[in-house]
Amino acid sequence: MRARIGAHRIIALMPGRDPHTFTPASWARIVTSILGILCLPMLPTACAAPREAPLLHSITPTQLPASPTPGPATERSIPASPSPASVILGLPGEQLAPHHTRGISSCSRQLSRVWELQVRKYDNGALLAGAADVWLAPDEKGLPVAQWPIALAVPFASDWRELTFEEAQRIMTEGSPFVAVMPWEVLKPSLRSLRVDGLHPSDPGYPLVETWSLHARPGFEALAQAFSPCLQTALAPEPALHLAAVGDVMLDRSLGEQLRAGDLAYPFAAVQPLLTAPDLTIGNLESGLGMGGRPEDKGYVFRAPPEAASALAQAGFDLLTLANNHAMDYGAEGLLEALQWLHAAGLATSGAGENAEAAHRPAMLQVQGLKLAxxxxxxxxxxxxxxxxxxxxxxxxxxxxxxxxxxxxxxDVQAASRQADAVIVLLHSGYEYVPQPSPPQQAAAQAALEAGAALVIGHHAHVLQPIEFHEEGLIVYGLGNFAFEDAGPPMSAILNVWLDADGVREIGFTPIWIEADGRPRPATPEEARAIHARLQEMAQESQP
Structure with a gap:
């Protein structure tokens, strides 16, 4: 057997066997002999001592007691109780999201008016007896205060995508050198959660749920009772906004003819469910739109009919960028007319306007309690x-x-950051049909991250381009085409992003294939494998 360990995955090879045919269980057996020597660098928790398996509920999770309305923790009347000079509060070290830690700190400050609290953190769910007076633990034995979806995470560039509930249970109890087990809320974009029976952690009915409860040593029950309601609010799962983004959308040529004939559903009929399901869907409108203006003296000029605005709204789009090299194919008059049609259809726009102030003004959208610029x-x-x-x-x-x-x-990003929870930059740049980003493209994307943007999404090259994971945020350099006749290879993808108040939590891609007339559709399994392979390859090549 030969094992190769890289930044993203381990590949184990045996004579006469195709590594892609191994099941997760067989992978685990293969690497048993090397676990004492080799550990997956990106997943240090995978090599730690096994933790007690979380409680999994595939049907009906435990009902938590009624909790206060989410918001700033409210003060409670703390009952009289024998209180020592100091109380030790035990908290899990790496299993809390930043907003959980902030909420617990707020609760602790309230209780510190009666008890002197000292916080001690522990890892892997193991708290030594007597180490704390009141503590959180992943079980149902104390006062239930939280339930979180649990992610089985692999490096983003891994080719492992899903598993059955039975396989997930086995990993939860036996462990795996290839999978990190963690609350979905603390996932990082460089990792990707495996689907369980086809369900993502954000989906209703996702079967892996971990219950946490509050424990107290004898004599500290009153403190636990006083702490519990505040913790239920502080530890409530934070909603994650689901954003979908696509590349170039050009509704002239054949797709425009269908729109002019009155078939508004035609361009996006095959992908509409993928565009309407997310909380927000955005794209790049790679043409003028309307009837007015005069064509510019350039190689290609595109203009979608007025019906395109309604077609885009009907398909599920919420925001379109017009900062590109075709928005003014019919001059300033054509640009302003396009803005009028789009806004009349209820669509937000960004990157163009009647003057510089309007072109640089952020489009502000608020969904799931998050304000995005x-x-x-x-x-x-x-x-x-x-x-x-x-x-x-x-x-x-x-x-x-x-x-x-x-x-x-x-x-611009710094100013927008003062008004929004997260800033997303849409960048139309690069060299056409060249997968690698251009120097100006890289400089612009890096400038956005350094100024505080959480995410940069690119297009223009007509091909898929690399993904970079940085400490400051995430860059997806190019999503290729989405609805575009006769402009590059048919491989495309919808970028799915889950964001919360702390930034990007997770990303994923839905493979898309573009038909000869420019119409997008979901990729077949064979096409999807090729698209995923290309995305994985670029993610590996572009790691900073």
């Missing part, structure tokens, strides 16, 4: 025939697009 920019090379899209840059007196100047991006 969207900024959009363009920086593309001069066309072979000499047309320079930079001439469309908006000024104080002239309509246009927001150009991707790193210094301006940073000031």
């Amino acid at each position: 969207f900024l959009a920019y363009v920086d593309v090379p001069v066309e072979v025939r000499g047309f320079d899209a930079r001439r469309w840059q908006a000024t104080a007196e002239r309509p246009g697009v927001a150009w991707a100047e790193p210094a301006r991006i940073q000031s």
